[in-house]
Amino acid sequence: MATYTPPRPFFLPDAHLPNSASTPWTCRTCTGTWPCETAEQYLTAGRCQCGSPMYWEKSNPRRWHTGPRCYSHADQMAALAEELHQYHQAHPHYPPPRPDPPRRRRRQRPPYAHTPSGPGDIRPGTWLWVKPGGLHPAWGDIHRLAMLTHLDRSYCEVWLDDTTVHRVRPHLLILERTPVVNAARAAGVTSLVCGGSGPAPRPLLPQWRWLGWTLAEHIEHLGADPEPQAVPVQEGLFAA
Known part of the structure; x- marks a missing residue:
């Protein structure tokens, strides 16, 4: 009689996520270093611009930077602001100029007050x-x-x-x-x-x-x- 084999999970199981409390990182379930043999099936290996190893999950936008952080959150926001500034400098967008207002009569606020009570009930002060x-x-x-x-x-x-x-x-x-x-x-x-x-x-x-x-x-x-x-x-x- 054939034994039942459960289907392979689509995403990386939480039990095999990395534990960054120690260096090098370890798997939460396995005793070896991360990525373990199970996690490697769901990951794509790469390398950051600083030279540290990085891993991307194949079916999820999650990624892991195993080495020390090469930039802080403030550095990331500063780089994004500089990129947006350079883009706006290269592609300026100005609202259409508003023409000068022509001459119009000026008047103190009229002493009218009217609240319509039905169709056609329109008078000054509305x-x-x-x-x-x-x-x-x-x-x-x-x-x-x-x-x-x-x-x-x-x-x-x-x-x-x-x-x-x-x-x-x-x-x-x-x-x-x-x-x-x-x-x-x-x-x-x-x-x-x-x-x-x-x-x-x-x-x-x-x-x-x-x-x-x-x-x-x-x-x-x-x-x-x-x-x-x-x-x-x-x-x-x-x-x-």
Whole structure:
């Protein structure tokens, strides 16, 4: 009757790892020096740049430097930093230059405060996000928080926290949800999104889909042109 022979392990068995407490290294199980006869089947022998023997495991990224350490961790990090520095010197990468900001009107923060309560309820004082491309490139290609000061189908006027006033197309403006969510929670509404709140975005419930509309969609929901609104006269407070 044939005896059962267990399959050969794929990785170097832990029982035959080196014991570095003594010099030369010894095997944890065998009595001889490491690598033992069993460990040699899993290793590839080599030599470090300092001349000490090294061993790489054939089926694992582990390696062993049997001699004294030829460099410390600080030396390794310094060499890596120098290598990265040399690479960046040879391959410089600079961000595109930002153009000079053109002249824009400046205005004190408008005394408006409006929180939308439904689709189309957009008035001056509503906080918005300006999408990338809505402002001149001098203000960066990022979302910018702004307050609506004038609503129109073709161009809306917004105020930024740097006191500048800009004209932006409605389809590049979206609502800032935080005031609406806070007002809804204060009124006892806690289910603005499906599955509850959390760091991961979830689809809005049907009755709250208008929070994701652009200003152009809110104007279209009204059906008619928004009522003309007076532009506040505050431009004398700042030098042009």
